[in-house]
Each structure stands twice: as C-alpha cells, then as structure tokens.
Amino acid sequence: MELFDQSLLHKYEHNQCTPEEYERVLEWFTTPEGREYLETAMTQELDSEKPDMLMSTSQAADLYQRILDTTGQEQLRHRRNRRFTGLKVAAMLSGSILLVYGGWRMFGSHRATVFQTAYGEVRTVVLPDQSVVTLNGNSTLRYAGKWDGNSNREVWVEGEAFFSIKPSAVPRSFMVHTASEMDVEVLGTSFNLVDRHGRMQVVLNSGKVKLHNSRTPEDAIIMQPGDLVEYKEQVRTKVRKNTNAQSYSSWKTNNLHFENASFAELAQLLEDTYGVTVEIRDAALLQQRFTGTVPGQQIDMLLGGLSQLFHLKVSHVDNSVIIEKETK
Known part of the structure; x- marks a missing residue:
C-alpha cells in the first residue's frame, strides 16, 4: 500500500488541516490506497471493540452511511456490509471511523469560500463578521464557509490584502494564515499584508497584531501602529518603526x-x-x-x-x- 503524507494524516486526525488539506485527504480516501487504509483502520477497531465508547446501532449506521456518501466508498460498503451489523458497527464507529466522520464534518464546516482577483484588479470583500478585506491584483482570500458566534475567525491569504478587522463582541481572535506559514493574530485593527515568493510583510495602521508561527512560538512579535515587519522564508529580516503606514496601502486608492x-x-x-x-x-x-x-x-x-x-x-x-x- 502506498503511504500517504503521514504528517497530513496526523493534522487531519487532530483537526488541524486547512480546507484544501481536508479536501486532499478526503480525495485520497477515494483511491484504492485510501480505501485500503480505511479498511485496515476499521478492521483494527473491530478487533479492539471498546464497549464503553459504543453508540447506538442506528446512530452508527446513519453516520457510516453519510461517510460512504461523502467519500464514495460504495465498493468498501458492499465488501464489508455483512460485518457492519449490531454492536460491531457501533464499536467500529466509536473509534477509527469517527476520525473519518470528524473529517467529513469538519470539511463541511470548513468548505472554503474563495475570492481571487485578476491581474490589476482590486476587490473588496466583506467577511461574515463584517470585517472588510481589500484584495490587490493576483491575490486570493479563503475562509471557512461557516463562522458561528463563538469560534475563532480564520482566513487564508496569498498575494496582497488590506484588512480592516471588526472587533468581536465576545473574546475571539482573528487569525490570518499565509503561504509563508507565518500567522497574523488580531483582535481589532487594520493592516496591510503582502505574502509572495516566500516574503511576508506586515505594516500596521491601527490596533495591535501578533506575528508568529507554530514552529517557533518563542519568536512571536507584537506590532504597534506604524510598525513594519518583514520575513523571508520565515526568518525576520526587517523591522521598522514609525513608518508611513498608509503609503503601503495606497494601492487601495x-x-x-x-x-x-x-x-x-x-x-x-x-x-x-x-x-x-x-x-x-x-x-x-x-x-x-x-x-x-x-x-x-x-x-x-x-x-x-x-x-x-x-x-x-x-x-x-x-x-x-x-x-x-x-x-x-
């Protein structure tokens, strides 16, 4: 069996995938290798049978059918239909297969809304929380299709964008993820962000933001209005104070x-x-x-x-x- 990207499967299991990564994993589950991986995981779970984690048979069957519908596992369903009955179905669904269901559920809630500008185009996007993002030419903005009132707000950006973030009525962060794997964490602020060719630059107009990545959280930097911070290949290369922040977003006008x-x-x-x-x-x-x-x-x-x-x-x-x- 061909090994899939194990680090991506780990992220999938812990609900840490981007929308594109979720889609990539679910697409792999429809391949012969992915089906074999799922069947092996199901068989192992059937052998372990943890009674204290069982759900009702009707609930289990319903969840499993939705997984089949989502991932196209009809062949797998017919091959294993006779074994997925009674408590064995519930036992199987209590463990490994719930990983698949969790991915199916998370993929549904993370299905991305995507905006992409053409060369030379400037476009304004209003997010579900009424924050406003202005995209420069040849840029992409993605965000999860569902934002409820309590979850953190997350978007993914490639290219150049100006953010005007609306403060939240309840404490919840706003996170901007970039292709450079640098994250911009904000609560209520406005800033310009460029992320191209492994170079990421943030110029803060107002408020406060925190720049960091998951690999080196100790290197996080807190920006104040007028600050410019630039990274290249995740290494900080430039810090400026008291810049003319508005000049960096003059493309909006x-x-x-x-x-x-x-x-x-x-x-x-x-x-x-x-x-x-x-x-x-x-x-x-x-x-x-x-x-x-x-x-x-x-x-x-x-x-x-x-x-x-x-x-x-x-x-x-x-x-x-x-x-x-x-x-x-």
Whole structure:
C-alpha cells in the first residue's frame, strides 16, 4: 500500500488541516490506497471493540452511511456490509471511523469560500463578521464557509490584502494564515499584508497584531501602529518603526507609493500585480532607489507615470514591459 503524507494524516486526525488539506485527504480516501487504509483502520477497531465508547446501532449506521456518501466508498460498503451489523458497527464507529466522520464534518464546516482577483484588479470583500478585506491584483482570500458566534475567525491569504478587522463582541481572535506559514493574530485593527515568493510583510495602521508561527512560538512579535515587519522564508529580516503606514496601502486608492524602492522591486511588483514580464535593460538602474507616488489604476497609466517621474523610456508591448534610461 502506498503511504500517504503521514504528517497530513496526523493534522487531519487532530483537526488541524486547512480546507484544501481536508479536501486532499478526503480525495485520497477515494483511491484504492485510501480505501485500503480505511479498511485496515476499521478492521483494527473491530478487533479492539471498546464497549464503553459504543453508540447506538442506528446512530452508527446513519453516520457510516453519510461517510460512504461523502467519500464514495460504495465498493468498501458492499465488501464489508455483512460485518457492519449490531454492536460491531457501533464499536467500529466509536473509534477509527469517527476520525473519518470528524473529517467529513469538519470539511463541511470548513468548505472554503474563495475570492481571487485578476491581474490589476482590486476587490473588496466583506467577511461574515463584517470585517472588510481589500484584495490587490493576483491575490486570493479563503475562509471557512461557516463562522458561528463563538469560534475563532480564520482566513487564508496569498498575494496582497488590506484588512480592516471588526472587533468581536465576545473574546475571539482573528487569525490570518499565509503561504509563508507565518500567522497574523488580531483582535481589532487594520493592516496591510503582502505574502509572495516566500516574503511576508506586515505594516500596521491601527490596533495591535501578533506575528508568529507554530514552529517557533518563542519568536512571536507584537506590532504597534506604524510598525513594519518583514520575513523571508520565515526568518525576520526587517523591522521598522514609525513608518508611513498608509503609503503601503495606497494601492487601495489606485495609487502606488514607493519609498526607497529599487527598480528590481518595481519589476517584481509589476509582474506579481499586473501579470507582465519586465526587462530592465540598463543594469545601472537595478542599483538605483527611488521614492514617489504614481497612479496605478491601469498598467499603462502606471508606466506613463513612472516614465515621467523618473525620466525613463518604458515600452509596453503585449505582455512585456521594457524599462531603460531615457536617451537625450
């Protein structure tokens, strides 16, 4: 039997999967290897039979049928139908198979609502708790489909987003998970977050947030308004105090503000946000840094602003952008 990702199965068993990971596990359960894994787990549980954990036969049968319906285990059901009767069904469902049911139930409650922006698109999303997220171009926001009044609020972000978090009437945290495996924990605040290419940056506008990951909780950092913190591959590389926080989210108002930025950073931003390929033909430009604000609603408007502000020759043909020094 082919071994599935054991760390992912461990996360599944302890209800720690993201919505995408839950879906991946449940899809694996429909493969021959997944069915064999389930059958082995069920057989082991049948042999152990723990009477103190039994549920009623009717409850057990109902739960098992829902598992079959969800994971498509019809072949498994027919093969083992004669054995899943009476107390043996209840015993089996009391243990290992409840892991499957728990995953089925958690997957249902974690089924993700997904918003994805196109290149150059800015979109505003209102979350179930009335918090507001503004997505920059080429960015994705996911959150569990059901938020009740007592559970913590969790979202997953890839790309760039600005968060305006509504304080909760009852104590419950708001957690932003990133592809870089860094988490942003907030209660009521607003901040800009970028997470691309293993680089994660948070600029705090108001309130207070805590940055951490599960592997090194001792390295958590508490941010105050005006702070900028940047990580690369989960290692903190930059901390700034008293920044102009609003300039980092100027893209929300169709402007792009650059502060001591390099042209290499500019090229990466254009590729990530607008989906173009950028070539900087003058190597000397890569060493230069600049500060300024240009309109960013449309890429041609942005490129025209860059050309005028920094005296550049900028060519945009099809999906390619060429930047070079303007010749006199």
